[in-house]
Amino acid sequence: xSIEATASGEGMPERKSWRRRxxxxxxxxxxxxxxxxxxxxxxxMAFAMCLPFIVxxxxxxxxxxxxxxxxxxxxxxxxxxxxxxxxxxLLFRSLMISGTCTLATVLISxxxxxxxxxxxxxxxxxxxxxxxxxxxxxxxxxxxSWKIILGYNGAINSGLKALGLIDQPLEFLLYSPTxxxxxxxxxxxxxxxxxxxxxxxxIDRSLLEAAADLGEGPVGRFxxxxxxxxxxxxxxxxxxxxxxxxxxxxxxxxxxxxxxxxLANIIEAQFGRINNWxxxxxxxxxxxxVVAAVTLIYIWITRKLTARIA
Amino acid sequence: xxxxxxxIQISDVSKHFGPVVAVDNISVSIARGEFFSLLGSSxxxxxxxxxxxxGFESPTTGEIYIDGLPMSEKAPHHRPTNMVxxxxxxxxxxxxxxxxxxxxRTEKVSKEEANSRVDETLELVKLTGFGDRRSNELSGGxxxxxxxxxxxxxxxxxxxxxxxxxxLDKKLREEMQIELRSLQQSLGITFIFVTHDQEEAITxxxxxxxxxxxxxxxxxxxxxxxxxxxxxxxxxxxxxxxFVDAEVLDVKSGVAVIDTSGLGKVKIPTSADFxxxxxxxxxxxxxEKLKISEKKSGALKNAVEGTLKSASYYGNRSHYHVTVxxxxxxxxxxxxxVDIASGxxxxxxxxxxxSWEDGALILLPQPPA
Amino acid sequence: MKETTYIKxxxxxxxxxxxxxxxxxxxxxxxxxxxxxxxxxYIAFPFVGFTTKWYSQMYHNEPMFAALLNSIRVGGxxxxxxxxxxxxGAKAVTRYRMPGKPVAMFIIMLPLVIPGIIMGVAxxxxxxxxxIPLSLYTVTLGHILVCVPFAMATxxxxxxxFDRSMEEAAADLGENAWWTFxRVTFPIVFPGILASLLLCFTxxxxxxxxxxxxxxxxxxxxxxxFSQLRFPAKLPxxxxxxxxxxxxSFFVVVFSQWLRLRNSNxxxxxxx
Numbered sequence: 010x011s012i013e014a015t016a017s018g019e020g021m022p023e024r025k026s027w028r029r030r031x032x033x034x035x036x037x038x039x040x041x042x043x044x045x046x047x048x049x050x051x052x053x054m055a056f057a058m059c060l061p062f063i064v065x066x067x068x069x070x071x072x073x074x075x076x077x078x079x080x081x082x083x084x085x086x087x088x089x090x091x092x093x094x095x096x097x098x099l100l101f102r103s104l105m106i107s108g109t110c111t112l113a114t115v116l117i118s119x120x121x122x123x124x125x126x127x128x129x130x131x132x133x134x135x136x137x138x139x140x141x142x143x144x145x146x147x148x149x150x151x152x153x154s155w156k157i158i159l160g161y162n163g164a165i166n167s168g169l170k171a172l173g174l175i176d177q178p179l180e181f182l183l184y185s186p187t188x189x190x191x192x193x194x195x196x197x198x199x200x201x202x203x204x205x206x207x208x209x210x211x212i213d214r215s216l217l218e219a220a221a222d223l224g225e226g227p228v229g230r231f232x233x234x235x236x237x238x239x240x241x242x243x244x245x246x247x248x249x250x251x252x253x254x255x256x257x258x259x260x261x262x263x264x265x266x267x268x269x270x271x272l273a274n275i276i277e278a279q280f281g282r283i284n285n286w287x288x289x290x291x292x293x294x295x296x297x298x299v300v301a302a303v304t305l306i307y308i309w310i311t312r313k314l315t316a317r318i319a
Numbered sequence: 320x321x322x323x324x325x326x327i328q329i330s331d332v333s334k335h336f337g338p339v340v341a342v343d344n345i346s347v348s349i350a351r352g353e354f355f356s357l358l359g360s361s362x363x364x365x366x367x368x369x370x371x372x373x374g375f376e377s378p379t380t381g382e383i384y385i386d387g388l389p390m391s392e393k394a395p396h397h398r399p400t401n402m403v404x405x406x407x408x409x410x411x412x413x414x415x416x417x418x419x420x421x422x423x424r425t426e427k428v429s430k431e432e433a434n435s436r437v438d439e440t441l442e443l444v445k446l447t448g449f450g451d452r453r454s455n456e457l458s459g460g461x462x463x464x465x466x467x468x469x470x471x472x473x474x475x476x477x478x479x480x481x482x483x484x485x486x487l488d489k490k491l492r493e494e495m496q497i498e499l500r501s502l503q504q505s506l507g508i509t510f511i512f513v514t515h516d517q518e519e520a521i522t523x524x525x526x527x528x529x530x531x532x533x534x535x536x537x538x539x540x541x542x543x544x545x546x547x548x549x550x551x552x553x554x555x556x557x558x559x560x561x562f563v564d565a566e567v568l569d570v571k572s573g574v575a576v577i578d579t580s581g582l583g584k585v586k587i588p589t590s591a592d593f594x595x596x597x598x599x600x601x602x603x604x605x606x607e608k609l610k611i612s613e614k615k616s617g618a619l620k621n622a623v624e625g626t627l628k629s630a631s632y633y634g635n636r637s638h639y640h641v642t643v644x645x646x647x648x649x650x651x652x653x654x655x656x657v658d659i660a661s662g663x664x665x666x667x668x669x670x671x672x673x674s675w676e677d678g679a680l681i682l683l684p685q686p687p688a
Numbered sequence: 689m690k691e692t693t694y695i696k697x698x699x700x701x702x703x704x705x706x707x708x709x710x711x712x713x714x715x716x717x718x719x720x721x722x723x724x725x726x727x728x729x730y731i732a733f734p735f736v737g738f739t740t741k742w743y744s745q746m747y748h749n750e751p752m753f754a755a756l757l758n759s760i761r762v763g764g765x766x767x768x769x770x771x772x773x774x775x776x777g778a779k780a781v782t783r784y785r786m787p788g789k790p791v792a793m794f795i796i797m798l799p800l801v802i803p804g805i806i807m808g809v810a811x812x813x814x815x816x817x818x819x820i821p822l823s824l825y826t827v828t829l830g831h832i833l834v835c836v837p838f839a840m841a842t843x844x845x846x847x848x849x850f851d852r853s854m855e856e857a858a859a860d861l862g863e864n865a866w867w868t869f870x871r872v873t874f875p876i877v878f879p880g881i882l883a884s885l886l887l888c889f890t891x892x893x894x895x896x897x898x899x900x901x902x903x904x905x906x907x908x909x910x911x912x913x914f915s916q917l918r919f920p921a922k923l924p925x926x927x928x929x930x931x932x933x934x935x936x937s938f939f940v941v942v943f944s945q946w947l948r949l950r951n952s953n954x955x956x957x958x959x960x
Contacts, residue, residue, distance in 0.1 A: 033391060042784060043780050050836065064810070120709075145894075145938075145940075157731050160732075162731070164732070167732040252801050256804055
């Protein structure tokens with residue numbers, strides 16, 4: 010049949026056979042079919058991710074001159090980013106705040122996830138919805154609600170005053186790194202709960218029974234079975250909280266005060282108030298590298314540790 | 320070259336998944352209307368070969384012809400084959416009628432014709448009256464029948480069946496085997512049937528390809544495979560078999576004189592290439608071809624003495640294990656002569672004689688270590 | 689149903705902890721609706737009196753409705769496009785053996801591990817350098833980037849969860865790829881598609897960090913809210929709207945969870 014088809018298409022037998030050859034290749038190569046299907050997604054993602062990053066890297070080597078940009082190559086921005094004590098301090102503070110917040114969130118969420126995974130037998134889904142529901146409400150409003158609570162005339166201060174426990178509002182509540190940590194912990198709690206819960210839920214209960222049978226008490230069972238097996242969830246949770254919180258500028262801006270500002274706030278300012286885009290680009294790239302380095306080191310260390318446990 | 324005898328031609332087909340060779344250079348011709356089985360344990364490549372016939376995998380090298388046409392350029396939906404999947408793949412969002420009628424959309428048949436064809440097919444697979452059931456209200460056997468009906472309504476030239484009875488219990492399985500065979504004979508469709516169950520393959524097939532590690536070890540009728548296996552592997556896979564080590568002492572005019580460890584010195588007619596003087600091999604005999612008796616009867620020329628190790632009686636037949644000098648493995652014997660009803664039973668550890676007819680022994684090449 | 693085995697015995701301490709944890713999650717959020725009924729522009733105890741005037745004032749707040757409409761538009765476009773890209777991607781990675789698949793997955797999932805501010809400024813730079821004016825379209829582009837990984841993560845289990853031979857059966861019965869998708873794949877993954885649409889819409893509707901950089905003169909709702917937070921007089925109105933969003937998203941989440949669960953039950957009972 011194929012031979013007849015080529016012969017009857019006298020006009021352009023060449024092209025026809027090319028098309029046929031392509032069709033045959035298409036049928037034969039599963040990878041080709043797969044990549045054809047994946048190409049729209051791949052192209053959009055690659056284009057919308059890679060191009061901006063390339064341009065941002067380029068810009069980080071330029072200089073802002075008033076309202077114009079001098080596109081001659083210079084390392085001055087990076088020089089400033091490293092030398093300027095303000096940036097280093099802000100970067101350090103960002104890492105500290107979001108590191109503390111990540112640690113705190115995971116620590117307070119683990120028992121909760123543990124409770125739902127091991128001690129809730131009826132209406133599990135209800136508990137899961139309850140735990141994740143606040144997460145679906147506006148991020149800004151959740152941050153703002155902490156301003157209401159912690160503020161100078163906020164819920165805690167005005168409540169305590171109304172009760173006659175204090176005369177003057179407690180000022181340390183709002184506009185401090187602590188306020189930022191509490192607010193972020195609250196805002197990202199769902200990101201800690203879910204991965205930990207999933208990894209706990211996956212643990213085969215008969216492993217615990219086997220451990221009990223072999224003479225381990227509750228503490229030993231937790232330390233030797235439950236905790237090691239849930240570590241992947243804990244690791245996923247820490248990364249999923251650390252990365253977005255380190256780049257947050259809304260929470261510090263709303264509840265952080267001058268002592269709670271983070272690197273992201275200064276990056277935001279470079280693109281707004283300060284209007285020094287090349288410097289902003291350099292800071293953004295510095296941040297990206299630091300975050301990536303911290304995350305990779307963290308993953309490497311936890312891998313080593315879990316390998317040792319196993 | 321699209322004669323009835325080579326209606327389907329699988330020629331030098333191999334399939335590689337990365338470094339893994341799933342199908343290793345297989346060539347088979349299958350006749351029109353044949354019931355052909357691919358038999359082997361899991362991972363032997365039988366399903367991959369079937370999927371290449373359906374068009375879900377493409378051969379790395381080689382070509383498949385159906386009715387003389389090369390298949391490599393044809394997508395699954397253009398091939399004259401239909402498949403019954405191992406998991407049945409019943410569409411969960413459609414009811415039974417919609418499932419069966421699924422393939423009729425592309426045939427552009429009228430609504431009336433579609434309806435009557437669905438009714439016919441439902442009747443064919445004995446599911447009349449089940450048309451409105453949802454797919455989650457069906458038993459395993461019913462799902463199997465729907466999968467079959469859904470393929471048959473397309474009037475395929477070739478029906479591919481991937482372990483279709485694997486998920487059914489024993490009784491249902493035997494029922495379906497009979498139905499499948501009679502369906503195949505009445506419809507005259509070529510069936511290519513994948514199974515790991517040698518009994519099922521022997522019961523159903525016209526011919527069987529025994530596969531292992533991507534290769535076809537032997538292709539032939541159930542009788543051929545049973546009586547004249549070409550290797551220890553095939554002999555072991557099809558039915559039960561006793562093996563003893565052997566050495567060829569001499570070959571004269573097509574008859575090998577062989578020294579066996581356990582069955583003494585025997586003569587077996589052979590034309591195999593490996594059967595040269597001094598070659599090592601294996602001599603095989605089926606348990607039912609061994610006779611057991613308490614005394615050596617003079618009529619039998621082939622006999623060895625052994626010790627009865629165990630006996631199991633199943634009413635109409637009995638199984639024994641007998642150790643013979645020279646063989647580590649006890650010989651399995653299946654007999655219909657000695658039975659409980661007659662009270663004529665044997666006790667363990669008694670000396671017995673094993674005997675066999677000429678032609679019962681098979682000489683096989685030494686399996687690769 | 690008494691399942692108090694040795695391992696699974698009830699634990700009162702943990703239960704109390706769980707209640708405190710839920711209180712920590714909910715009390716801050718519940719302050720919003722609470723103060724939205726307080727008859728004072730100062731958000732502080734004690735309550736002055738009950739009022740619904742913030743809600744009735746909100747009804748005449750034209751800029752706010754414009755921002756809400758913008759957010760719905762951006763969210764709608766984002767969820768449809770991201771889900772569509774997610775369907776392509778999820779089908780490709782679950783159905784085909786491809787060399788280099790981990791690299792492709794890494795690129796697609798990358799936005800999950802890059803702080804939003806960095807993606808925001810990178811897009812801002814390229815958009816403004818190429819002379820494209822900032823608008824709701826640029827916001828949508830940014831949101832698609834964030835949402836595709838979530839769409840993929842939602843859809844991949846759905847594609848993995850149903851027997852691949854379903855699609856093969858359709859092809860075997862004569863349907864080409866297009867019709868196989870519409871007659872088999874789409875109906876089966878539909879709950880996943882719906883879940884992905886809802887998830888992407890919610891993410892986009894709530895997203896502030898990137899939108900702040902990428903929006904032009906038309907604000908989305910979070911940008912509008914942010915701009916109002918600086919003016920005490922506007923705060924009660926924002927609270928009222930926040931309370932309403934809270935109620936609506938509550939129903940949407942409960943509905944989507946119910947949908948997800950109902951369909952996953954379907955799947956288990958039909959033995960797929």
